[in-house]
Amino acid sequence: MNGEFDIIQRYFTASTRAPRKDVVLSIGDDCAITELHPNHRLVITTDTLVENSHFLPTISPADLAYKSLAVNLSDLAAVGAEPAWVSLALTLPKVDHQWLAEFSQSFFQVLDHYNVDLIGGDTTKGPLSLTITAHGLIPKGRALCRHSAKAGDWIYVSGTLGDSAAGLHLLQQKSPQCRESIEESAVENAKVYLCQRHLRPTPRVLLGLELAISGLSTTAIDISDGLLADLGHILNRSQCSAVIDLDKLPLSEQLMRCFDDKTAQSFALCGGEDYELCFTVSEANRSKMERALANIGVPVTCIGQIHQGQKSSIQFRHQGKPVMIDSATGFDHFR
Ligand code: ADP
Ligand code: MG
Numbered sequence: 001m002n003g004e005f006d007i008i009q010r011y012f013t014a015s016t017r018a019p020r021k022d023v024v025l026s027i028g029d030d031c032a033i034t035e036l037h038p039n040h041r042l043v044i045t046t047d048t049l050v051e052n053s054h055f056l057p058t059i060s061p062a063d064l065a066y067k068s069l070a071v072n073l074s075d076l077a078a079v080g081a082e083p084a085w086v087s088l089a090l091t092l093p094k095v096d097h098q099w100l101a102e103f104s105q106s107f108f109q110v111l112d113h114y115n116v117d118l119i120g121g122d123t124t125k126g127p128l129s130l131t132i133t134a135h136g137l138i139p140k141g142r143a144l145c146r147h148s149a150k151a152g153d154w155i156y157v158s159g160t161l162g163d164s165a166a167g168l169h170l171l172q173q174k175s176p177q178c179r180e181s182i183e184e185s186a187v188e189n190a191k192v193y194l195c196q197r198h199l200r201p202t203p204r205v206l207l208g209l210e211l212a213i214s215g216l217s218t219t220a221i222d223i224s225d226g227l228l229a230d231l232g233h234i235l236n237r238s239q240c241s242a243v244i245d246l247d248k249l250p251l252s253e254q255l256m257r258c259f260d261d262k263t264a265q266s267f268a269l270c271g272g273e274d275y276e277l278c279f280t281v282s283e284a285n286r287s288k289m290e291r292a293l294a295n296i297g298v299p300v301t302c303i304g305q306i307h308q309g310q311k312s313s314i315q316f317r318h319q320g321k322p323v324m325i326d327s328a329t330g331f332d333h334f335r
Contacts, residue, residue: 003095004123007095007100007123008027008121008123010100011100011101011103011104012027012088012104012118012121012123013027013028014104014105014108015108015111015112015117015118016108016112017111017112017115019117020084020085020115020116020117021035022034022035022036022037022084023035023085023117023119026117026118026119026120027118027119027120027121031120032085032087032119032120034084034085034119034135037137039139039140040137040138040139040140041137041138041139041140041143042135042136042137043076043079043081043135043136043137043138043143044133044134044135044136045072045075045076045079045133045134045136046072046131046132046133046134047068047071047072047075047131047132048129048130048131049064049067049068049071049129049130049131050127050128050129051127051128051129055067056171056172058171059199060102061099061100061102061103061106062102062103062105062106063106063199063200064103064130065102065103065104065106065107065110066106066110066199066200067199067200067201068107068130068132069086069107069110069111069132069134069203070110070200070201070202070203070275071201071203071224071275072086072132072133072134073110073114073116073134073203073205074201074203074204074222074224074275075134075222076134076136076203076205076208077203077204077205077207077208077209077222077277078144078208078220078221078222078277079136079138079143079144079145079208079212079220080138080142080143080144080208080209080211080212080213080220081136081137081138081143081208081209081212082136082137082138082205082209083114083115083116083134083135083136083205084116084117084135084136084137085116085117085118085119085134085135086111086116086117086118086119086132086133086134086135087118087119087120087121087132087133088107088118088120088121088122088130088131088132089121089122089123089124089130089131089132089133090121090122090123090124090130091124091125091126091127091128091129091130092123092124092125092126092128093125093126093127093128094125114205116134138212139212139213142212142213142215143212144208144211144212144217144218144219144220144279145218145219145220145237146219146220146221146233146234146236146237146238147219147237147238148218148219148238149219149234149235149238149240149280149306150238150240150280150282150306151240151306151307151308152282152283152305152306153219153280153281153282153283153305153306154280154281154282154283154286154302154304154305154306155231155242155244155278155279155280155302155303155304155305155306156278156279156280156281156289156300156301156302156303157223157227157250157276157277157278157279157300157301157303158204158207158276158277158298158299158300159202159204159250159274159276159299160250160251160252160255160268160274160276161223161227161249161250161251161267161268161269161271161274161276162251162252162255162264162265162266162267162268162269162271162274163193163194163197163198163252163254163255163267163274164194164197164198164201164271164272164273164274164275165198165226165267165270165271165272165273165274166194166197166198166255166258166259166264166267166271167194167195167196167197167198167199168198168271168273169267170191170194170195170258171195171198171199186257187257187258189254190253190254190255190257190258191254191258193252193254194252194254194255194258197252197274198273201273201274201275202275203222203275204222204275204276204277204298206296206298207277207293207296207298207300208220208277210292210293210296210298211277211279211289214288214289214292216281216285216288216289216292217279217280217281217285217289218280219234219238219279219280220277220278220279220280221233221234221277221278221279222275222276222277222278223272223274223275223276223277223278224272224273224275225272226269226270226271226272226330227268227269227270227278228269228270228314228327228330229270229272230278231244231278231314232314234278234280235306235313235314238306240306240307240308240309241306241307241308241309241310241313241314241315242304242305242306242307242313242314242315243304243305243307243314243315243316243317244303244304244314244315244316244317245303245304245316245317245318246265246316246317246318246323246325247317247318247319248301248302248303248304249265249268249269249301249303250268250299250301250303251264251265251268255267255268262331265330265331266329266330266331267330268330269325269330270327270328270329270330271330280306286302314327
């Protein structure tokens with residue numbers, strides 16, 4: 001690509017923060033070299049974002065930079081790792097300096113917030129896409145995995161569910177189903193909030209770290225494909241089943257303002273890209289965990305319990321009674 005080295009120099013060596021002490025060799029050589037900490041393990045994850053599949057063509061470069069990092073940091077959070085270094089493979093259709101400046105400013109803002117260094121990458125010409133590899137660190141034996149849920153464990157989620165899918169729905173210019181009793185300005189504010197949750201999801205790094213380091217949980221996943229799909233991965237790997245209490249699903253007031261109950265529930269169960277964590281906690285650790293998380297100010301909600309047998313099946317309750325849910329849409333047809 002024409003001017004590749006200029007682009008790298010100008011836009012991807014732009015951190016204003018001093019480099020991390022554990023980076024031995026960074027951008028500008030054939031490889032990066034980092035120091036490994038004794039008694040820690042290296043945690044590695046890669047995610048690619050492709051235009052039209054993972055982001056709308058209308059996304060701003062600043063939001064794209066934020067989101068591409070957030071989805072990778074969210075994977076590290078799901079394991080409980082402390083983010084340390086990332087590399088960025090960027091494919092650009094053309095050299096657009098305004099775009100690159102906005103992208104890199106936002107990119108470094110996120111990196112600086114989490115004390116993460118950009119240590120390398122690749123810059124090529126082609127249809128817009130980004131691949132980030134993120135590296136994190138975790139003390140030996142502390143990683144949160146998908147295979148360790150046990151019958152009797154309680155199922156928790158952080159934050160609220162369904163906001164991102166609702167935001168995407170609105171960004172695609174589909175109309176909300178506003179409730180008649182709600183003022184127009186309140187609905188407008190709610191719409192902005194939901195779109196923002198889609199564009200700028202919060203990777204639950206602090207929560208993952210707290211769960212892993214304290215040992216209060218051993219099982220977690222980040223909700224990228226929707227609660228049912230992602231909880232399904234835990235159940236599948238842990239060879240157990242679950243009961244979810246629909247009345248406990250944490251729904252934001254903004255979601256409830258813009259959509260009817262059934263649609264909100266469907267977004268919460270099946271909508272993707274909330275990047276909240278779903279994790280399990282044993283009865284013995286439950287109150288300790290709730291106190292520890294209240295101290296760091298991360299909201300979590302208990303939505304159900306792990307049960308034995310019936311590999312990966314999920315049953316639902318509403319007002320204490322069993323209900324049937326279409327697992328593809330999140331709708332229950334019997335209410
Ligand atoms: P090589 O040809 O040895 O693969 P490159 O010419 O692709 O090296 O890249 C030169 C240096 O710039 C390398 O250190 C590489 O990691 C880094 N780099 C390239 N593109 C990016 C990018 N988008 N972000 C960060 N570092 C990059
Ligand atoms: Mg290269």
